[in-house]
Amino acid sequence: MNTQQLISENNRKREFLTKENKEYYEDMLVYIRLSFDKSDQETEEVLNEMLDHVLLAQEEGRTAKDIFGSNPKQYADEVIGELPRMVTKKQLQYFVMGIFYLLAAWVGMSGIISTGAYYLFHVGELYEDHYLVSQILILLISIPLAFLYLILTLQYIRWSTFKSINRVGEFLLLWLIGMLSFGVFFLIYYFMPDIGPNLQLPAYIKIIIGVILFIFGRILYKRI
Amino acid sequence: MAIRSQLLKGILEGCILAVIEKQPVYGYELSVKLHEYDLDVSEGSIYPILLRLQKEKLIQGQMEKSPNGPNRKYYYLTDEGKDSLEEFRQKWDWIKKPVDQILEKGESL
Known part of the structure; x- marks a missing residue:
């Protein structure tokens, strides 16, 4: 079974968990999946085994907590520690995607x-006017920033998984970070001087280019 | 504590290799078998060990349909796994008798 099949199997089977087991298992699932430098195939395989285990034990009256212990984070860290790393080629493919x-x-x-x-x-x-060099500079600054933002968000979710956090406070925090990063992008765009030859692109061409780039990304994702 | 748990881990690894040698098993089946031998380890502890044994290429997992339907990951012993199990058996023989004797003497003193 490939990774995609394992994920849909997992989604289907998870519905058979009791409420208590589902909460416990899903916290661990999110946390383990967010260790994004690990092989996704191996990750999904072990998640699938753990789910099967809970489902079987559940019929005999044991809970996920009985199986994996009362400290799910520690257990998940142990599993993550033993998972093999994702091969560099795959990491690169995800990056390009x-x-x-x-x-x-x-x-x-x-x-x-x-x-x-x-x-x-x-x-x-x-x-609209598009100054070639300016556009390239904006991209060179924005892409690392976007990845940084992505990694920080993932780290935050990892950190918050097993904690009960005030949802309102969390929402405000994420909103603030979101607005800040949007502000930074806007400032870069706004203060970038006009450098290089001017390309005048009609807006509909940009939409078409956007769609083509999206399709490329999609094809790449399917091939990973 | 650290030394003790390392020791237990090593012994548990050897036992898991021995169970898999007899017959390929999937995760849940393995934990049931260990319990049948009264080896009272927490059920979840087998998964990190199975991952490590795979990384060390001592065992190999394969998705197969189980007799009662769903796909399960069955574990097989590799050639390296067989060697490692043999080594574990020798070490165990080497240490088992003296330790038993020391413990018995200790009690009778």
């Missing part, structure tokens, strides 16, 4: 916003 999705979102959204602004609010122009 991430770049494609990021570019797709960026170019596509910019096209959609320009079109929307022009037709709905009569603001701006359909043919």
